[in-house]
Amino acid sequence: xxxxxxxxxxxxxxxxxxxxxxxxxxxxxxxxxxxxxxxxxxxxxxxxxxxxxxxxxxxxxxxxxxxxxxxxxxxxxxxxxxxxxxxxxxxxxxxxxxxxxxxxxxxxxxxxxxxxxxxxxxxxxxxxxxxxxxxxxxxxxxxxxxxxxxxxxxxxxxxxxxxxxxxxxxxxxxxxxxxxxxxxxxxxxxxxxxxxxxxxxxxxxxxxxxxxxxxxxxxxxxxxxxxxxxxxxxxxxxxxxxxxxxxxxxxxxxxxxxxxxxxxxxxxxxxxxxxxxxxxxxxxxx
Amino acid sequence: xxxxxxxxxxxxxxxxxxxxxxxxxxxxxxxxxxxxxxxxxxxxxxxxxxxxxxxxxxxxxxxxxxxxxxxxxxxxxxxxxxxxxxxxxxxxxxxxxxxxxxxxxxxxxxxxxxxxxxxxxxxxxxxxxxxxxxxxxxxxxxxxxxxxxxxxxxxxxxxxxxxxxxxxxxxxxxxxxxxxxxxxxxxxxxxxxxxxxxxxxxxxxxxxxxxxxxxxxxxxxxxxxxxxxxxxxxxxxxxxxxxxxxxxxxxxxxxxxxxxxxxxxxxxxxxxxxxxxxxxxxxxxx
Numbered sequence: 001x002x003x004x005x006x007x008x009x010x011x012x013x014x015x016x017x018x019x020x021x022x023x024x025x026x027x028x029x030x031x032x033x034x035x036x037x038x039x040x041x042x043x044x045x046x047x048x049x050x051x052x053x054x055x056x057x058x059x060x061x062x063x064x065x066x067x068x069x070x071x072x073x074x075x076x077x078x079x080x081x082x083x084x085x086x087x088x089x090x091x092x093x094x095x096x097x098x099x100x101x102x103x104x105x106x107x108x109x110x111x112x113x114x115x116x117x118x119x120x121x122x123x124x125x126x127x128x129x130x131x132x133x134x135x136x137x138x139x140x141x142x143x144x145x146x147x148x149x150x151x152x153x154x155x156x157x158x159x160x161x162x163x164x165x166x167x168x169x170x171x172x173x174x175x176x177x178x179x180x181x182x183x184x185x186x187x188x189x190x191x192x193x194x195x196x197x198x199x200x201x202x203x204x205x206x207x208x209x210x211x212x213x214x215x216x217x218x219x220x221x222x223x224x225x226x227x228x229x230x231x232x233x234x235x236x237x238x239x240x241x242x243x244x245x246x247x248x249x250x251x252x253x254x255x256x257x258x259x260x261x262x263x264x265x266x267x268x269x270x271x272x273x274x275x276x277x278x279x280x281x282x283x284x285x286x
Numbered sequence: 287x288x289x290x291x292x293x294x295x296x297x298x299x300x301x302x303x304x305x306x307x308x309x310x311x312x313x314x315x316x317x318x319x320x321x322x323x324x325x326x327x328x329x330x331x332x333x334x335x336x337x338x339x340x341x342x343x344x345x346x347x348x349x350x351x352x353x354x355x356x357x358x359x360x361x362x363x364x365x366x367x368x369x370x371x372x373x374x375x376x377x378x379x380x381x382x383x384x385x386x387x388x389x390x391x392x393x394x395x396x397x398x399x400x401x402x403x404x405x406x407x408x409x410x411x412x413x414x415x416x417x418x419x420x421x422x423x424x425x426x427x428x429x430x431x432x433x434x435x436x437x438x439x440x441x442x443x444x445x446x447x448x449x450x451x452x453x454x455x456x457x458x459x460x461x462x463x464x465x466x467x468x469x470x471x472x473x474x475x476x477x478x479x480x481x482x483x484x485x486x487x488x489x490x491x492x493x494x495x496x497x498x499x500x501x502x503x504x505x506x507x508x509x510x511x512x513x514x515x516x517x518x519x520x521x522x523x524x525x526x527x528x529x530x531x532x533x534x535x536x537x538x539x540x541x542x543x544x545x546x547x548x549x550x551x552x553x554x555x556x557x558x559x560x561x562x563x564x565x566x567x568x569x570x571x572x
Contacts, residue, residue, distance in 0.1 A: 088558050097557045103553055107553070115540050267390075270382040273376070
């Protein structure tokens with residue numbers, strides 16, 4: 001029993017890695033630009049499918065394909081901002097307008113992948129995953145890889161936010177966007193950086209998911225909503241630590257819920273979200 | 287002819303759903319993103335009572351509406367404590383939670399994912415009379431909604447949306463009006479759910495997912511918020527348009543994705559060019 005619980009724990013941490021990568025980008029965009037970026041999930045599948053197409057279908061090198069996947073995500077995120085959000089904002093759309101337009105963008109891309117894959121799961125890897133056995137516990141090597149990558153990504157994000165000028169401007173936007181503009185922050189350029197960085201992080205999660213369990217076109221929406229719950233759980237204001245805590249809670253919860261009552265995973269996640277929104281709308285660390 | 291009657295019946299059903307959603311979103315300004323949950327409650331209660339317990343269809347239909355109202359009222363109780371964007375998110379969560387409930391707890395006919403075998407009375411047994419009866423109910427609902435929005439209650443609803451403080455200053459509780467309209471919309475949506483089951487003969491949980499909630503949003507978004515005529519027009523136009531996609535000779539596997547992509551484009555186009563839709567008196571603010 002203990003062995004299987006430990007196994008579930010390690011799976012949960014692996015899941016938490018995906019959630020954290022998607023959630024932190026979403027939180028970055030939401031906290032700085034007040035855009036409820038549903039299409040962030042779309043960016044996630046664009047990267048996953050680019051990776052799948054290049055690596056599995058065309059036989060390119062894993063790392064090259066992964067890099068291309070992440071780059072495609074970064075560009076897709078930027079493109080959605082320019083093509084969809086820009087015009088909506090210019091014509092006086094508000095938060096709900098952006099939200100609905102974002103939903104529209106997500107629907108269009110998802111429909112494209114649906115037509116292409118016919119909804120069949122696309123797994124990018126060709127071989128089996130390595131399994132380590134320590135005592136009674138069988139652990140997946142990939143979970144450690146995910147953990148290391150996520151830690152590295154968050155480390156880099158921390159340095160970017162706290163050690164560079166752009167990072168300073170991003171944090172300025174989080175606190176007070178108008179004031180940041182007044183003191184000379186080039187909001188448009190900072191906005192581009194935010195979309196590029198946030199989308200690249202979601203892209204990394206997309207590549208890893210495509211490699212690990214595979215993607216279906218609806219994975220985008222699903223992952224996005226889990227990321228949103230992680231953000232709400234951790235607290236929107238606390239971008240880095242909040243999303244890590246929120247994603248870790250959700251990852252472990254999903255893994256344990258999946259182990260004990262697999263049919264009720266979505267139910268558990270969203271019930272917790274609703275309860276938390278009511279009890280503590282600012283999140284655990286907010 | 288058979289198919290045209292079926293489409294007419296479907297239009298009448300969705301008009302009721304759109305009317306209810308428009309009362310809530312358009313007239314009262316509550317961002318309901320999970321109306322499909324109450325549609326599912328109505329459909330499942332009607333179908334279960336009629337198929338498994340042998341309850342008379344009309345009585346089951348009535349109980350479906352009552353169940354829709356109850357489900358709406360009960361879910362709104364906790365949600366009333368939050369406002370703005372978090373409210374919209376929480377209603378979306380309600381949709382996910384109800385989907386899991388339908389998926390795991392709702393009865394199903396042996397060997398299928400859903401329920402079929404409604405014992406329909408004479409008026410609903412064949413397609414011609416069924417169309418006439420559903421249309422009659424739909425028209426009654428339209429007239430009822432027109433009466434409601436033209437009445438003092440309708441004025442109070444619009445005040446709840448635009449000036450809740452002013453309403454409160456007059457000694458009227460905006461939250462009471464929210465509860466009233468939400469419950470009423472739940473009853474209408476539940477009624478539509480029962481009729482939906484009678485139209486399709488078969489229901490399963492996948493009919494009541496986020497997709498259905500988005501569809502409702504598209505219908506009233508195109509028709510126009512806070513417009514009864516808009517709700518009717520939006521549904522007729524979109525269902526007719528959707529049908530016309532069948533005739534362009536596309537392979538059937540692409541029809542679904544094409545429809546989805548069109549909805550996405552419509553949502554983005556509306557948010558950029560005409561946020562009030564065709565006949566709207568209000569738009570997606572904030």
